[in-house]
Amino acid sequence: xxxxxxxxxxxxxxxxxxxxxxxxxxxxxxxxxxxxxxxxxxxxxxxxxxxxxxxxxxxxxxxxxxxxxxxxxxxxxxxxxxxxxxxxxxxxxxxxxxxxxxxxxxxxxxxxxxxxxxxxxxxxxxxxxxxxxxxxxxxxxxxxxxxxxxxxxxxxxxxxxxxxxxxxxxxxxxxxxxxxxxxxxxxxxxxxxxxxxxxxxxxxxxxxxxxxxxxxxxxxxxxxxxxxxxxxxxxxxxxxxxxxxxxxxxxxxxxxxxxxxxxxxxxxxxxxxxxxxxxxxxxxxxxxxxxxxxxxxxxxxxxxxxxxxxxxxxxxxxxxxxxxxxxxxxxxxx
Amino acid sequence: xxxxxxxxxxxxxxxxxxxxxxxxxxxxxxxxxxxxxxxxxxxxxxxxxxxxxxxxxxxxxxxxxxxxxxxxxxxxxxxxxxxxxxxxxxxxxxxxxxxxxxxxxxxxxxxxxxxxxxxxxxxxxxxxxxxxxxxxxxxxxxxxxxxxxxxxxxxxxxxxxxxxxxxxxxxxxxxxxxxxxxxxxxxxxxxxxxxxxxxxxxxxxxxxxxxxxxxxxxxxxxxxxxxxxxxxxxxxxxxxxxxxxxxxxxxxxxxxxxxxxxxxxxxxxxxxxxxxxxxxxxxxxxxxxxxxxxxxxxxxxxxxxxxxxxxxxxxxxxxxxxxxxxxxxxxxxx
DNA sequence: AGCGCTCCCGTGAACGTTCACGGGAGCGCT
DNA sequence: AGCGCTCCCGTGAACGTTCACGGGAGCGCT
Numbered sequence: 001x002x003x004x005x006x007x008x009x010x011x012x013x014x015x016x017x018x019x020x021x022x023x024x025x026x027x028x029x030x031x032x033x034x035x036x037x038x039x040x041x042x043x044x045x046x047x048x049x050x051x052x053x054x055x056x057x058x059x060x061x062x063x064x065x066x067x068x069x070x071x072x073x074x075x076x077x078x079x080x081x082x083x084x085x086x087x088x089x090x091x092x093x094x095x096x097x098x099x100x101x102x103x104x105x106x107x108x109x110x111x112x113x114x115x116x117x118x119x120x121x122x123x124x125x126x127x128x129x130x131x132x133x134x135x136x137x138x139x140x141x142x143x144x145x146x147x148x149x150x151x152x153x154x155x156x157x158x159x160x161x162x163x164x165x166x167x168x169x170x171x172x173x174x175x176x177x178x179x180x181x182x183x184x185x186x187x188x189x190x191x192x193x194x195x196x197x198x199x200x201x202x203x204x205x206x207x208x209x210x211x212x213x214x215x216x217x218x219x220x221x222x223x224x225x226x227x228x229x230x231x232x233x234x235x236x237x238x239x240x241x242x243x244x245x246x247x248x249x250x251x252x253x254x255x256x257x258x259x260x261x262x263x264x265x266x267x268x269x270x271x272x273x274x275x276x277x278x279x280x281x282x283x284x285x286x287x288x289x290x291x292x293x294x295x296x297x298x299x300x301x302x303x304x305x306x307x308x309x310x311x312x313x314x315x316x317x318x319x320x321x322x323x324x325x326x327x328x329x330x331x332x333x334x
Numbered sequence: 335x336x337x338x339x340x341x342x343x344x345x346x347x348x349x350x351x352x353x354x355x356x357x358x359x360x361x362x363x364x365x366x367x368x369x370x371x372x373x374x375x376x377x378x379x380x381x382x383x384x385x386x387x388x389x390x391x392x393x394x395x396x397x398x399x400x401x402x403x404x405x406x407x408x409x410x411x412x413x414x415x416x417x418x419x420x421x422x423x424x425x426x427x428x429x430x431x432x433x434x435x436x437x438x439x440x441x442x443x444x445x446x447x448x449x450x451x452x453x454x455x456x457x458x459x460x461x462x463x464x465x466x467x468x469x470x471x472x473x474x475x476x477x478x479x480x481x482x483x484x485x486x487x488x489x490x491x492x493x494x495x496x497x498x499x500x501x502x503x504x505x506x507x508x509x510x511x512x513x514x515x516x517x518x519x520x521x522x523x524x525x526x527x528x529x530x531x532x533x534x535x536x537x538x539x540x541x542x543x544x545x546x547x548x549x550x551x552x553x554x555x556x557x558x559x560x561x562x563x564x565x566x567x568x569x570x571x572x573x574x575x576x577x578x579x580x581x582x583x584x585x586x587x588x589x590x591x592x593x594x595x596x597x598x599x600x601x602x603x604x605x606x607x608x609x610x611x612x613x614x615x616x617x618x619x620x621x622x623x624x625x626x627x628x629x630x631x632x633x634x635x636x637x638x639x640x641x642x643x644x645x646x647x648x649x650x651x652x653x654x655x656x657x658x659x660x661x662x663x664x665x666x667x668x
Numbered sequence: 669a670g671c672g673c674t675c676c677c678g679t680g681a682a683c684g685t686t687c688a689c690g691g692g693a694g695c696g697c698t
Numbered sequence: 699a700g701c702g703c704t705c706c707c708g709t710g711a712a713c714g715t716t717c718a719c720g721g722g723a724g725c726g727c728t
Contacts, residue, residue, distance in 0.1 A: 011401070011684090014684065025684090025685080026686080026687095027706085027708075030707090033686090038705095039706060042706080047478075051479060054647075056479050057456075057684085058684050058685065060393075060401070060683080060684075061683070061685035061686085063685090064394040064395050064685070064714065065684090065712075066686065067345070067392075067713075069454075069457070069458065079419065079423040079426060085414065085419050088413060092439075093440065093442070096442075099454075102438055103437050104437075105430075106423060106426045123391075123396050123397070124435055144381075144384075145389055145390050146390060254618055261620060280414070281615070284559055284588055284592065284615075285618060285619060286619070345713095345714090357677075358677065360716080360717090361677060370676095371677075372676070373675080376676080391714085392714050397683095398683045398713090398714080398715070398716090399682075
């Protein structure tokens with residue numbers, strides 16, 4: 001019979017090691033876990049046997065009997081997007097202080113990968129924190145009974161907790177600042193992954209209207225630096241009179257800074273720029289980026305905190321507590 | 335008796351749901367896993383009971399019986415360091431194509447956290463990819479029998495596989511380029527987390543000697559942009575004649591670019607700068623960063639590939655295949 | 669009436685580990 | 699001699715799920 005490539009050799013168990021070393025499985029367990037109550041010679045013999053056989057303990061069997069580990073899943077669309085890098089780092093930090101493990105899933109911004117992740121995640125983790133683009137019913141179907149905390153998404157149902165990002169005042173302050181600097185033609189580079197405009201655009205519109213300026217100078221942009229550059233060209237081609245730009249996020253704004261330089265426009269003199277997110281990255285570019293900044297560490301900490309409450313059955317945080325405020329932070333670019 | 339905060343309510347099991355719904359545990363399993371062979375009314379009753387009780391299946395029990403999931407641990411010192419962000423993203427991507435799960439541990443660059451991670455990781459994952467600063471014997475003690483692939487570290491023993499970063503030629507090319515541009519006083523900003531100089535410094539020294547220039551203009555720098563700025567000031571204070579700088583990595587180089595601007599030095603005219611790593615970030619700063627660039631995606635893919643071979647018992651890759659070459663990539667800064 | 673088939677459900681066993689407990693051997697002390 | 703203690707080791711049970719298998723009820727067909 002030809003052995004197929006799929007025929008795994010039967011898994012080595014603790015009993016195989018025990019037999020090989022001439023001891024009981026309990027003694028093997030003692031040797032491997034550095035417990036006492038074992039002779040040092042015996043211990044060495046067991047360790048040698050385990051190594052010779054290539055034994056690896058089953059984490060499932062171990063986890064089943066001593067139920068002391070907690071693992072959460074973190075689902076993000078793109079780890080290389082600095083915003084999600086910061087969120088992930090914050091979540092990892094908050095999880096670490098609780099001794100939790102974090103399985104990270106990067107869905108590459110594709111619905112297909114997100115669906116695939118949702119299908120497998122429930123058997124891997126005890127709770128989920130994430131940024132999802134699928135419908136709530138899809139989410140519900142694959143996370144039955146599991147705590148789920150959404151980030152940056154207005155939760156329609158009460159099934160899921162969600163951390164809300166409130167930038168209304170911050171965006172208002174940003175527009176007010178630009179107007180105070182004398183700008184009257186302020187463009188916005190929104191994201192364009194969705195058909196409908198973003199809530200950040202709505203905040204911008206409201207602020208513009210409140211200051212009596214045109215809120216219609218809007219162009220969709222890819223959520224990358226290149227996308228920001230391209231969108232800036234489009235915006236300036238359509239509206240050359242624009243002297244200030246507010247962007248959906250910092251990555252787009254950084255692309256704007258770069259493109260402005262290529263176009264020979266000095267920032268902030270010829271073009272004022274304000275982003276959104278307040279990434280650490282904004283301090284590295286020239287000029288340093290002004291931004292409606294939010295505290296990503298607080299965001300991660302809040303998400304983990306809520307998961308902890310959901311898991312323990314404690315009183316959960318209400319929607320009014322699950323908010324991260326974004327505030328205007330002025331730097332060189334505006 | 336006062337209930338202590340530690341008294342968890344006994345975990346709800348499949349049997350509790352079965353009893354509540356008046357069926358057997360197998361029927362509960364069928365309902366929850368969308369298997370057939372179940373009446374739709376029964377299924378709904380089970381689902382309701384499960385929800386009412388707050389039942390969450392044990393992933394350990396499930397994993398124990400159907401052994402089909404593979405999980406690897408990824409240990410990095412700082413996810414916010416863009417180099418490790420890229421490595422992590424690459425590893426996640428490579429793992430995803432294999433259907434593997436990845437638990438990420440950020441050790442915050444602290445030996446204590448690294449030790450803590452090592453202690454718990456063995457019961458959580460099937461293999462480890464990581465960047466460790468501890469000794470090999472410590473590593474060995476806590477990863478007994480588990481495949482381990484180290485990145486960017488010369489493996490002394492044969493116990494561990496390691497992905498080597500070979501920048502010798504790339505650094506030589508960088509120095510050659512600077513010399514060709516007329517630079518004779520080239521400084522280096524090494525990292526200073528360790529007592530001994532880095533291997534990148536050794537490459538730099540060898541290249542400098544080969545070109546007959548002084549290799550002694552070296553200053554240690556923190557692995558941050560601020561660290562790079564501070565180190566540049568120190569370097570220029572001691573050696574005002576320096577006209578070019580090679581840095582341990584891109585983050586330090588970006589700090590150098592920023593500091594040069596503050597000092598009124600134009601890059602590359604007054605100061606040429608070449609980094610190491612080739613981060614995507616380098617394209618966002620002004621001027622775009624020249625760097626001895628390595629392919630982080632290849633690095634991640636290679637690490638995951640080796641883990642797969644170690645786990646399956648296939649022939650493993652030898653040291654000569656576990657190499658990522660870093661090559662000079664010129665951009666605006668030099 | 670008897671047979672086979674489909675639909676639906678339940679019971680014993682197994683996955684691989686740790687926990688709880690029991691107990692033998694050897695030694696020192698009274 | 700008897701007792702207690704330490705050191706070392708082994709056996710049954712349990713963790714909570716899925717798999718394999720058996721089987722009853724109901725229906726249609728010959």
